[in-house]
Amino acid sequence: MLLPAKLSRPRQLKNVVIRQRLLDKLGDAKNYHLVLLTSPAGYGKTTMVTQWAEQLPHVGWLSLDEQDNFSERFAAYLVESVQQATDQFCQRSSVMANKRQYANLTALVSQLLVELSQWPEHLYLVLDDYHQITSNEIHDAMRFFIRNQPDNVTLVILSRMIPTLGIARLRIRERLLEIDSQQLAFTHDEAQQFFECRLPTPVAKEQSDKLCDEVAGWVTAFQLLVISSGIDAHPPLSGQGLAGISASHLNEYLVEEVINRTQPQTREFLLRCGLLRSMCHQLIEAVTGYPNSQQWLEEIERQGLFVQRLDDAGQWFCFHPLFASFLRQRCALEMAEQLPAIHQAAAQGWLDLGYPNEAIQHALSSDNSDLLITILSDYGWTLFNHSELALLNKCLASFSSEQLVAYPKLLLLRAWLAQSQHRISEAELLLVDAETLLQEHHIEINRELNAEFQALRAQVAINNGQLEAAESYARHSLDELPAHNFYARIVATSVIGEVLHCRAQLEQGLKVMQQCELMAIEHGVFHYALWSLLQQSEILIAQGLLQAAYEVQVRAFQLVETEHLQQLPMHEFLLRLRSQLLWSWGRLDESEQAARKGLDVIAHYPARQQLQCLAMLAKCDLVRGNLDNARVHLSRCENLLSGGYNHIDWIINVDKPRVIYWQMTGDRNAALQWLATTMQPDGAENHFLQGQWRNIARAQIIVGQYQEAEKTLTMLNKNAEQLGLVSDLNRNYLILNSLYWHSDQPVLAQKALIEALRLASRTGFISHFVIEGEILAQQLRQLLQLDVLGELETQRAHSVLRQIDQHDKHKVAHFDEQFVEQLLQRPDVPELVRVSPLTTREWQVLGLIYSGFSNEQIATELDVAATTIKTHIRNLYQKLGISHRREAIAQAQQFLQMMGYASESE
Template sequence: MLIPSKLSRPVRLQNTVIRDRLLSKLSSAANYRLTLVNCPAGYGKTTLVAQWAAGQSDLGWYSLDESDNQPERFISYLVAAIQQATGGHCSKSEALSQKHQYATMSALFAQLFVELSEWHRPLYLVIDDYHLITNDSIHEAMRFFLRHQPENLTLILLSRTLPPLGIANLRVRDQLLELSMRQLAFTHQEAKQFFDCRLASPLEQGDSSRLCDEVEGWATALQLIALSARQSTSCAQQSAKRLSGLNASHLSDYLVDEVLDRVDPASRQFLLRCSVLRSMNDALIVRLTGEDNGQQRLEELERQGLFIHRMDDTGEWFCFHPLFASFLRQRCQWELAIELPAIHRSASEGWLALGYPAEAIHHALAAGDVEMLRDILLQHAWALFNHSELALLEECLNALPYPRLVQNPKLALLQAWLAQSQHRYAEVNTQLDRAEQAMRAQQLTIDKTLSAEFDALRAQVAITAGKPDEAERLATDALKYLPLSSYFSRIVATSVTGEVHHCKGELARALPMMQQTEQMARRHESYHYALWALLQQSEILIAQGFLQAAYETQDKAFELVQEQHLEQLPMHEFLLRLRSQLLWSWSRLDEAEDAAKKGLEVLANYQPQYQLQCLAMLAKCSLARGDLDNANRHMQRCESLLHSGSYHRDWLTNADKARVIYWQMTGDKAAAANWLRHTEKPGMADNHFLQGQWRNIARAQILLGQYSEAEVVLDELNENARRFRLYSDLNRNLLLSNLLYWQTERKVEAQKALIEALSLANRTGFISHFVIEGEAMAQQLRQLIQLNALHELDQHRAQRILRDVNQHHRHKFAHFDESFVDKLLTHPQVPELIRTSPLTQREWQVLGLIYSGYSNDQIASELDVAATTIKTHIRNLYQKLGVTHRQEAVQQAQKLMQMMGYSA
């Protein structure tokens, strides 16, 4: 829960001096990216900006305290402040921030700016006390914020120090409005107004001016002078002389003498006890002081001018002036040292009663009360875990003596889950083992339910580490004993079981387990696992050859991402990449490329190594188009990443696929040989992950002429693919078998493999897998079409593949472009008939399309002319070539290409 007072504009105090000269400067804030009010404590930064903000609409206010150095807390409040300013316009960003479903703060800011692009009025965000931020990751995110914020948004920072946000650059570019200590110091006229509002006997102008000069216009000093003059017989001039030359660090003695020692003992106790609170309301005051009139006492302190401010328009929340608060806390530690733990306990209880466990934890830690801390954690820890308050939870668990922690096994389990959730996988089993040993040493019972919850987490670690047998054993044992109430662990164990079946090629068992995981996760609002289950279902369906069903499952996943605001999770990139792979298979290359680029956008704020697989997909899109130059650019980025990190085997498989296809198309045998020498040879290819890498190996072997070795690999791949019903893999394997047979002059076997591959493609929808094989595939398909050896659906697919090969891979010669024809006509071996009766450019184009296997109607469509026109062109070119039918024309074109050095 967010504390309302931190998002409220401070209410202007009574008798506040209206500082028109400064308000006039602030009136131009909308013309700047950043307005910085930067000066030491006590110069009236907050009061001034509150005066200005009172006349502004579309303004959000965020008051910081020390706890806001936690990035999750900081960004949740910042987005809430924007929501306050826009009346809830940025609901998507708000949901992401509340659920902590974003990769980095910069990524969430990017989403926020997308939503704000539709907001067209001036917008203001005030962040007070920015000097309290010491977390470099927040500073880095705010630098991103300033670089990319919409033009109509102005950020207003109030700070005692110069924030490390690239201020100099903004200043040079005239995008910064600054108000400094010199400008905020009170003028003589403002000091006169100030004293006139506060003293019973007005000062003469000369006296007030001298007082102002003595303290150099320091607003807090003027307030102290007025307070001292009201509470004692000492004159204002004496107070001024004492304050002259002081700064915030030297105020303690003065505040003791002139403020704290002059209030009655009850008020003194009240002030000191309340000082432990960063913000306070009636309910908290009652808890800390035992008084029933907390609101009344707060209002009385405000009337006395004792450095207390209202924090919201309702008047329910108050806070002390930062200087006074710091002073009071120091005095509280000295004067109430014995009582201080009890005071913090009372504060903790008060915040718990209001429903703010994170604030309660802050006071429980300060009290050093491990019992209270343990009780809060037992009641609220898992809710905080689900809201990604990971750093706070680790601080709490580390504060508990370990023997006390393991007395509550759920906390020991939570500690291990914290390590897992922060990708410190190596620590998880160590922590679980340590907890079990400590529990045995204390003779604590480890019941079956607890042991099962430990096993569920261990199973997750095992499957992440690529140990499916161990993961299966642990997950199975966990599911035997986990009650329905342990829903999170049951979701984990079920998911792991499905993954194990998937890894073992047991797809018929894996799919229902992942469907069950999805249903459980949705029911218990564990949407991360629901999305993971949908991704696994999609991969399984693709492996089974049901690409349309996989596509529809991906649609469900995209809906879940949108509904639950999961756009910034790495799993969203996984989903986009799966969609890209599927679209690539169907030769919808523009859409596939777009999905891969969106995946890279999701990963923009992650380490570059995460981009490897999306870059490989972009390379594959270029390869399918025959655009080797663009493919090379993507491949160079992949190569750079491969040399700068270590990757999971599945990541390498996907990257290697693009690499070996590229080497095949460019004839780079040296690169293929080097890769083949060093690449890992995986175990039995009983799942599509391992099938993919063995297929990469076979392709490299074929390129290098190692046909016997490749055939052994492909025979085993095909056998396993049939046995485990990996129909997409079988489809791909058959295409490689076809390539192998074709290159070894085993044309009958090549044709048989190709016909089966075309038949399987009616189930998978594959197009690009055929297209990337280029001219060798085109020649075989033309022969099958001409022999009328295919069923109707297969024939249609063959023609579509031929069209794509022609468009992307054979344009340099199949279209007989002008450059090719010019060289052809000057070749010494060109037939005399062609030299004396040259074809027109259009007739050469038609010949190229005939050679590519196009029908008359397809040629007409390709050249955008009438079918009757095409018939005329064909009749003319037949006459000029001296041929009588289509097959002779194909043979003549083939001879011409061979003469020009192209293999046919």
């Protein structure tokens, strides 16, 4: 429903003055990022650029007005202007704009620039009347456009003022071509040419020069003079009273010299048509009632009454903005009583042409609430589906709930608007308000509409974590909805699938989400199709079927690509799920890349939504042993968490790397403080709650609350086994292993680790093991020595050890020469170490013993014979006054603590 007139390059006027000096200047436009023409009204900016662009092959044109300050409307017109200039080259941007599948205007502009960079020709994009734009969001998006536009694009802006778009920066970089009012003003020669083209009687050069000086080359004044001369039949171009003509005098001049000199019928025609921002013969007949409107237009054009053709076919016209503004003011003064009726006629004319969005503008101006209600009732959902959200908000905001109570569909539409714009709490309030009003006024709604209300209630309830209410609403909705009401059925089905997922009824939830996906694809509701794929992936991960989850994600990425869903927040969710899965498999570089792409998707959303991707980056760094980097990411998370309400899932996912960081750094105080304040769920019936209890168990181990941790993990494992939460069971056994190790129960620790390895044969987990560090590495090496693992478990153990050797900065690294030198300088170092210092090799052997290496593994690591290692061990035992391996580990641990390194075995 875009107006062709706004996207058409204005038709070049007859007898136009060829202004070669400006054409030559514009001839260099290709070498600039921005061409800026600024001047007050009436200096010929549009005419000049139209003349220049006449011979250019790829020019996108957008004529702006005050209604374009709505970002959705601006986006649609901006992309369509590019599409018309590039032969529909930017398809992805077009789909995103039409379906409003972008985070904000800047995100859409970013995609548009990507596609334009691949366009093989040079594009000129003209934004006329940019001074009409007051929206900061649009200004920000255009600043982004200018900063990042490719070299094959030149932006041309026509404005009455210098826009706030970083002009000074472009000027310094010599990427700006400026043409201001002094350059646009007519010279003496151009003024002479202008008069010669328009007047039958020659004008003396002296008189022409004088008039040009009197009006400072203002071309509109020349046009007014010509019109005045043509109407009054007096001697032409009497310049009396025109010296220093200004905008403040323009209305008076137009009244005296133009309007008052027209015939009454022409006057009324002009005043009525002046209310139309653009017009065709159907609209003109609607507001004037005059037949043969095309002839009227052509006659007015012939008289030079500021009418301009907007397309080559001569179907769409508009008045010069200056004259149009004047006509609207005069119409309000002279036809005040008729004004509402004219606006109503204009609204009906636009409706007949199929432009309800334009009709609504006149309905709003008519102050006719019945008309506005009628248009909203007939076209509200159409406008909603075309993403005219700001316009609908404006319209519905003009009505109280009492006024809308007789129109239940509009009450529903108002609530859906809030939901679609992520105003969840407001949507809930509007639903309650609607229900109360309908009951108070005893208004019965049919079964289908009631079912649509229930579908929205279900969506709001699941957003708030109200599972029972969500399921009840959704099932009631499905029972009542007819088969043809596919959108509401998809919403209700999706909610039921999500409820089953949250209750860990995984098989049933998976089937429902697969059904929802098929329905959404069939009816083109692609954002719900994507949501169902995301839910399927999460369910499969919970079941331990990570490879199947990966394949579902592949389908989701294909859907994002084919349906241009890149800027939806759900795309970030998909990237985060992919990052989590890759992290589980130990593919850290790919995991980090996916998380960073997720941050790019939500870069323009509230910063709090970055929490989970930042937590993923912290987890990648923790596995690598990059504690400083992890701390930076976690600090950002903590700052964001302090900013207000956060969804419980966000908090749980951020707490996981925080607790692991405390474990790695031995920060017992932080763990204690967190345990004292953190939320303890009532149960562990799904993988969300299992994750929180796992965080609690890990913190309990850090602070030495071993009995409490064992109770927690016993409860977790019982629920996970009953519900088939295989991935959670795998994670639980790893923490159980840590508990038994720290509580000096090596046999139970070994059993827990063997079970974790067995489960990992299904899940493919790697990083969950690696993140436990050298304590787990020691146990794995012992299991490999004992040769008690099956083939798959043995392979998993070797994979984990390789990752730990690659990423973990384990203790052996501390026993180098620099470490020993600094240690021996400490006053509290044992005297025995000073008297009988260890050799460099003996220090290396001590570090490897501490890291859990067997004698044979130490020999392999140092590439020496096993008998040599035994000699080194015997010597260092003698020098340290110890007799067995456990004492050696304790002594090494003491050295590390002296140097300020936290022990992982505490």
